[in-house]
Amino acid sequence: MCGRSVRPTSFGIGSEADPGIRLEGPVSGRPQPLDVDFVRGRFPALTGPFVFFDNGGGSQILQPVVDRLNDFLVRHNVQLGASYPLSVEAGRLLSDAQRAVATLINASDPDEVVMGPSTTALLRMIASSIGRTLQAGDEIVITTGDHEANIGPWLELEAMGARVRWWRPNPETGVLDPTDLEPLLNERTGLVAMTHTSNVLGSIHPVADVADMVHGVGALLCVDGVAFAPHRAVDVQTLGADLYAFSFYKTFGPHHAVLWGRRELLQELPGHGFVFVSEDDVPYKFQPGNVNYELSVSLLGILDYFGELDADQEGARPMGAAVPRSAVVSAYERIAVHEEKLVRPLLEMLSAREGVRIIGHDTADRDARVSIVSFVSSRRSSREIVTAVDAHGIGIRHGSFYSSRLLDELGIDAGDGVVRVSMVHYNTSAEVDRLITVLDPLI
Numbered sequence: 480m481c482g483r484s485v486r487p488t489s490f491g492i493g494s495e496a497d498p499g500i501r502l503e504g505p506v507s508g509r510p511q512p513l514d515v516d517f518v519r520g521r522f523p524a525l526t527g528p529f530v531f532f533d534n535g536g537g538s539q540i541l542q543p544v545v546d547r548l549n550d551f552l553v554r555h556n557v558q559l560g561a562s563y564p565l566s567v568e569a570g571r572l573l574s575d576a577q578r579a580v581a582t583l584i585n586a587s588d589p590d591e592v593v594m595g596p597s598t599t600a601l602l603r604m605i606a607s608s609i610g611r612t613l614q615a616g617d618e619i620v621i622t623t624g625d626h627e628a629n630i631g632p633w634l635e636l637e638a639m640g641a642r643v644r645w646w647r648p649n650p651e652t653g654v655l656d657p658t659d660l661e662p663l664l665n666e667r668t669g670l671v672a673m674t675h676t677s678n679v680l681g682s683i684h685p686v687a688d689v690a691d692m693v694h695g696v697g698a699l700l701c702v703d704g705v706a707f708a709p710h711r712a713v714d715v716q717t718l719g720a721d722l723y724a725f726s727f728y729k730t731f732g733p734h735h736a737v738l739w740g741r742r743e744l745l746q747e748l749p750g751h752g753f754v755f756v757s758e759d760d761v762p763y764k765f766q767p768g769n770v771n772y773e774l775s776v777s778l779l780g781i782l783d784y785f786g787e788l789d790a791d792q793e794g795a796r797p798m799g800a801a802v803p804r805s806a807v808v809s810a811y812e813r814i815a816v817h818e819e820k821l822v823r824p825l826l827e828m829l830s831a832r833e834g835v836r837i838i839g840h841d842t843a844d845r846d847a848r849v850s851i852v853s854f855v856s857s858r859r860s861s862r863e864i865v866t867a868v869d870a871h872g873i874g875i876r877h878g879s880f881y882s883s884r885l886l887d888e889l890g891i892d893a894g895d896g897v898v899r900v901s902m903v904h905y906n907t908s909a910e911v912d913r914l915i916t917v918l919d920p921l922i
């Protein structure tokens with residue numbers, strides 16, 4: 480495998496092939512710790528002493544993604560659809576990328592993969608299609624627990640005649656409880672929009688259960704997976720939602736996003752393509768003006784990487800080799816175990832502090848949460864805490880993160896917001912220890 484040599488990591492913690500990171504059960508038949516040293520070597524930005532804990536804002540990019548991007552721009556930068564070999568090859572790369580995204584999310588049909596510039600843009604686009612199918616009296620359920628990207632587009636459908644009903648989260652934990660959704664559903668419900676994982680709380684919602692409830696009344700479920708996808712394997716078939724979107728710049732890739740939709744639904748909905756694009760022509764009718772070729776093709780690098788993570792204890796899978804879905808699942812299982820190990824000491828420290836409120840669950844359980852931890856302190860404003868931490872070369876962040884309705888529900892001033900520490904699998908226990916040492920006298 481190209482580029483497999485491991486570069487030094489930030490703090491001389493290069494040997495965090497941490498013997499403490501052990502899987503509690505077999506992964507693909509063989510328990511393996513995540514080799515964090517190898518992982519960090521695949522992210523070219525992770526070289527200096529800066530501790531990057533603002534991954535919820537956007538993660539660092541993978542070297543294989545940069546390589547794929549570079550290769551496309553330098554060697555394949557032609558318009559698709561011509562008969563000369565280079566155009567044919569470029570077209571093949573784009574199809575490969577679409578299949579790679581399908582593998583990443585376990586879509587059964589690559590044509591169900593719609594790509595676009597951002598989750599916000601894709602949700603807005605699909606909401607406007609759904610709006611064109613609304614009938615008088617149709618109801619839409621949205622949540623105050625979501626990022627605004629999965630609220631605003633649906634709220635705008637009020638102007639097109641929809642009645643909006645709000646599913647409110649638990650006022651203590653901020654978590655969405657399906658039992659609170661039940662009374663909001665009826666035969667007029669057309670769609671429910673929810674988040675898989677809150678970008679503030681890190682808690683994981685039971686999407687499959689909600690999908691059953693929503694389908695029980697014949698409605699559609701649209702899920703924002705932006706804060707879930709960097710941490711756990713998205714499986715659109717198991718989840719059972721009708722629409723699922725997330726952004727690759729938070730999942731180790733570029734500013735590019737995917738909206739998955741069930742094929743029959745995408746075929747039924749009015750598109751945004753040119754008049755000569757047929758209504759059966761998915762995903763093209765939802766990609767007006769076509770997709771960004773180079774960013775789409777660069778996504779192959781994310782799948783390359785998950786193939787490496789699956790195989791890194793046993794020798795490389797050659798770059799460009801077909802990576803099976805099982806590799807994605809295996810890689811994410813190892814990621815989840817590592818994340819839980821990062822989260823636990825931070826939560827323990829925060830829980831022990833008087834005057835500190837952890838926003839969301841205080842469990843480190845990887846089935847219940849991802850490695851996003853938010854809190855407020857009665858001793859200092861969130862802004863003061865973050866500014867003080869900045870001075871130690873550790874990047875965290877405060878604010879409402881476009882989830883100010885959630886903060887309102889929790890009684891938190893959305894102006895100052897929460898302190899958010901958003902970690903991903905390339906972060907290390909040594910980095911968490913360093914943050915704890917810095918936070919200790921501050922909160």
Ligand SMILES: Cc1ncc(COP(=O)(O)O)c(C=O)c1O
Nearest residue numbers: 597598599626628678705706726
């Ligand atoms: C949970 C969540 N949903 C949606 C978005 C919007 O994603 P994009 O920037 O791709 O529009 C974000 C971005 O921060 C997010 O955190």
